[in-house]
Amino acid sequence: MSPLLLSAFTATSCLGRGVEPTLAALRGERSGLLPCAFETVRLDTCVGEVAGVDDTTLPQGLAAFECRNNRLAWLALSQDGMAQAVAAAAGRYGAGRVGVFLGTSTSGILESEIAYRRRDAHSGALPADFRYAGAHNTYSVAAFALKALNLAGPAVVISSACSSSGKVFASAQRAIESGLIDAALVGGVDSLCLTTLYGFHSLQLVSAAPCRPFDIARSGISIGEAAAFALLERAPVAPAAEAVLLLGYGESSDAYHMSSPHPQGRGARAAMEQALAAAGVAPSEIDYINFHGTGTPSNDESEARAVAAALGAQVPGSSTKGATGHTLGAAGALEAVICALALRAQLLPAGVNTTHLDPALQVNYQLRSRPAPLRRVMSNSFGFGGSNCSLIFGRPA
């Protein structure tokens, strides 16, 4: 496929606001997971909560979009000159030639959860101040981004659970390749809510301790929240040496089970192999893999098998979910930005919290962050419903 340039990118998670604190945390092997004190939640678990989300003020005139998810989106878009970079692209190409492709799993459903507590005692009606389109609806964050950034191109939300914001890179690439648009704001935004905290708890997939992907004692996920964005444009003929490019993507379906991965990682392997083929990259050329690595026993086992089959067991890798938590619909974009930072800083990020690797998992798991010459890196995102996405990023040849 034709490579795309990540001409700007940013991420806000429990590691901090913007790329500098994110990179510092990765370098320092720091986790942002803390015992859950979110809203009225009473669960024995740790979460990756972003500080100060609800202190964020949305741009004037956009009160209809008030919800934690859109506040988190705006907080992230306000870092690293991201909003300015999008405005500059709209200036270069025209506002109608910049598309918006964002991933989320739960949008602003927290607002609905709280509104349900405030239903009218007699009629059962939701309170009059409840906003369906701007808060609850899955599309809300893309509608908000369009308005906040004065864009006039096509816009869509991809909501395929935890692969959502990996897949936005693929959709945006096709839209640019087919001539529909010239640039795309891609990203993922997911915020803490009761549906996911109590839902994953009902599936017994939530760890009490901070998650430990690939550890022999791993016991489930820690849920996090994040917003991460990238601006994608056609790669110039001679990109700058430090440029970060999207080189390939692969997408597949398990066709197996709604909430369990295929035991042999069949779909995951297919996604990785497609990404390699699209990028024209050999398995041995992948210098680092950011695992989906949720920290559940079956997910990590399935992914380890798939990676060994697609890339070989020697490729250095880590899951950064020990640092950020599993940010669900934002995970694909957050980990894409982490891969971009790894390439830019030539840093191989460790998987934190993990201490005793599961010997049954044939992976070259990195327990310490270290400088490394990185040229091609891969990021995996897999979701409920058997939805798989694998992305390859790289520096210019």
Next chain:
Amino acid sequence: MSAALLSAYVDGVGLLGPGMTSWTDAVHVLSGEVPWASAPTVLPAPQSLPAAERRRTGPSVKLTLATGLEATRHAGVEPAILPAVFTSSGGDGQNCHEICAALATAERQISPTRFHNSVHNAAAGYWGIATGATPASTALCAHDASFGAGLLEALTQVVAERTAVLLLAYDSAYPEPINGVRSIPDAFGVALVLAPARGAATLARIEAHLSDAAADPMPGELEDLRRAIPAARSLPLLARLAAAHGGDVVLEYLPHVRLALRVTRCR
């Protein structure tokens, strides 16, 4: 506004909605030969799913299995080999209501099945389980613009990857109290098999571009249906596919832009 053209061949259509039991049945209504008689949408039981899964499914799964299987049958293509684009203005409203209601109680007990059915891509997941389709599938939302967003995603896949794609757009009714803030009166689903080259089953060629022109309405009461359910924003395109000579049509999309389509019948 851009005039970039995206084109594809329509090889099969599936349809289910109020007073429309299939594409084969509805084509006479959409071409204007017989009047539309409004009747509640009848959702068939998803026979292609294993019994254990069948019990757990909501209207989105029933809609997409019925329309997706009809469209692939008309196209003469195995459902398992097609990438699929699922698009819906919301999810399974009943399931969402049950979760929000449970979370408003002191116990906050959600069943695991309710939770995994709450993902927006639930219909895509069950489609894979039912048909064995392992290519890419995606699940989109663009509120009232969800059909247009799905059509653009499907067309860019056809153009950029030179692959046939199954597009499935579907919406179903919300229960109260969500119905009070977002009213969708009934279920509606449409599926299109879109291909990069003309084949034996090809019905029509479509060319699409973003446009500032006003969206075309449907005649008579079908306009109420078009406006009432986001997936039914597809009706003007379906009417052109049903018409003997095709023609040009402008579909509603986002508030700031429409989708202009040229439909050329191939048989």
